[in-house]
Amino acid sequence: MDGNQLRKVRKRQAILKAANQLFIKKGYQETSVAEIAKAAGASQVTVYKYFPSKLQLGRAVAIALIEDGYQYYGAMLVDPQLDFMSKMKKMMVEAAQESNTLSPSFYRLLVAEMRGDNGDHSVQRSYDRQKAAFWHRLFEQGRAEGKIDDAITDRALMIYVDMYVTYVQRLNGKAKDSTVLDALHADGEQIIQLFFYGLIGDVG
Structure with missing residues (x-):
């Protein structure tokens, strides 16, 4: 796995981890993609790049x-x-x-x-x-x-x-x-x- 692929894997994992923590603690409906992006150290555009919708992100979690x-x-x-x-x-x-x-x-x-x-x-x-x-x-x-x-x-x-x-x-x-x-x-x-x-x- 080259450096670019590794960065992508790590970014995806960071988004999943942030979504996991927020969905479990705050709630799925109550959590916005903006909050997930902020917790993951990413932009909303980056979140949607890996997960085209909030539902698909919830499914991945x-x-x-x-x-x-x-x-x-x-x-x-x-x-x-x-x-x-x-x-x-x-x-x-x-x-x-x-x-x-x-x-x-x-x-x-x-x-x-x-x-x-x-x-x-x-x-x-x-x-x-x-x-x-x-x-x-x-x-x-x-x-x-x-x-x-x-x-x-x-x-x-x-x-x-x-x-x-x-x-x-x-x-x-x-x-x-x-x-x-x-x-x-x-x-x-x-x-x-x-x-x-x-x-x-x-x-x-």
């Missing part, structure tokens, strides 16, 4: 969050110093913390992108790309350590893992469903706890 999450938790899966329960506890605590930091409007954007409401399914494809391999590996360790019943198939476990996403995707964006989304966001920490408790019974 969502994909980066998913891929970074897979990379982070994937490294945790191969950590020989962590047993299955330690990994589950770590995932539960950190997922709850992440849920609590998301602004409501950015959460709604993530859901809309997961559903393909804006005419693009890149976020859903990114989520699906590594999902099965990640969870199957975790299930294998859980069975090996006697924490997941051998009688429960991976197919059944994956249905359980996907239930939340499937439920959200069935919502159609109407006012009533928007209220449900706001409630899901507000109760995110409890839902995450219920998810992990349901998967392994007890993480105490």
Whole structure:
């Protein structure tokens, strides 16, 4: 990679990082491209050069969050110093913390992108790309350590893992469903706890 290409990669990463921080903390709707440009040390023209619209920038942030999450938790899966329960506890605590930091409007954007409401399914494809391999590996360790019943198939476990996403995707964006989304966001920490408790019974 030559110097010019490296500068382009770094500038794109700086814009993504600035957008990530502002969308999560302030909100997607509440953040302007001008604010993102200023935080990234770039002009608005430069931001639009890399991301032709604010929506495409939001989509790129969502994909980066998913891929970074897979990379982070994937490294945790191969950590020989962590047993299955330690990994589950770590995932539960950190997922709850992440849920609590998301602004409501950015959460709604993530859901809309997961559903393909804006005419693009890149976020859903990114989520699906590594999902099965990640969870199957975790299930294998859980069975090996006697924490997941051998009688429960991976197919059944994956249905359980996907239930939340499937439920959200069935919502159609109407006012009533928007209220449900706001409630899901507000109760995110409890839902995450219920998810992990349901998967392994007890993480105490």
